[in-house]
Amino acid sequence: MRNGRGPVGPERSPRPVEELLLRGGPLPEAAAYGAATYFADSRAPRGDRHVRLCTGTGCFVASAGRHVDEVEAPPSGRAELYAREWLPPGEEPDSGYPYTLITGRRLAHYNAGTMTRRTPNVEIAPAEHLDIHPDDAARLGLDEGSGVRVTSRRGSVLARVRRTEDVSPGEVFMSFHFPDVPANVLTSENTDEVTDCPEYKVTAVRLEQADRPRSPLPNGSGDR
Structure with missing residues (x-):
């Protein structure tokens, strides 16, 4: 202590x-x-x-x-690391779903946001948005703050556009903090073969203009 x-x-x-x-x-x-x-x-x-x-x-x-004493150390006394053969993701972009959605957290919130959305943190990041590279946004006619429909092979959600170079062309990012933009509706049931960790970082999606009203985005709201 x-x-x-x-x-x-x-x-x-x-x-x-x-x-x-x-x-x-x-x-x-x-x-x-x-x-x-x-x-x-x-x-x-x-x-x-x-x-x-x-x-x-x-x-x-x-x-x-x-459990410390239950783990047998190797003779060298050092951790031994082994390379695993690379495996492709459970699904990859194609002509029907050409973008890769990566889901994760934003700095102002934690997981489902059930606690952080009840604090002044919500003033920093009051709503969810889709991070998209400016080149992709221009190609799709998506303006800053305009509505976008994100669709995967499992479902569809509406969000607002945030044009940013924080993501690479061909990739988009969205968090899972806000129940009105349920990102996990989009993700697949694919998991890691060893840990069964869900494949939240690779989801093939397509993007379309939507009618969600435009509104200004808070500064700094793109933090992961």
Whole structure:
């Protein structure tokens, strides 16, 4: 545990707080909202790290490194990396769906935005838009802030246009923070063969002009 600021009250060390965490003492604020508190137990060998997990019904302490000793290191003591044969994505652009959609996050929001859209962050990025290279936008007749329909083999969504060189020609970007522009309607069921991680970074789409009203885009809203 590291002091974030000078101790408040009679305590001059974080140790009493560590003791409270180890005992599972009452932390009503953490229990009410859900929290994970990480700290080092100075009495344990190797300075083992622990985590205290709290829910609305109570808290418990667990080791944050419980599987460390179960992993057998190679004789060299160093990690060994192996090259995997390259595999193509589950789907690729073609004449019907000529653009590659990449989905991800924007700096002002996190995942579904259920928390960040309830904060002043929404003033930084109040709505979703499609990032598209200016050359592609000009070819399709898409002006800044105009409506665009994004369609994949699975569905279609409406968004506003943001012309930017943050993306390369032939690629477009959209986040998944806003329920009125559900980007995951477009993505495929293809997954990584080892981890089953969904293929959110490669989705073949086509783009068409749409009737969504134009409105100014906030500055800096293209951050990933």
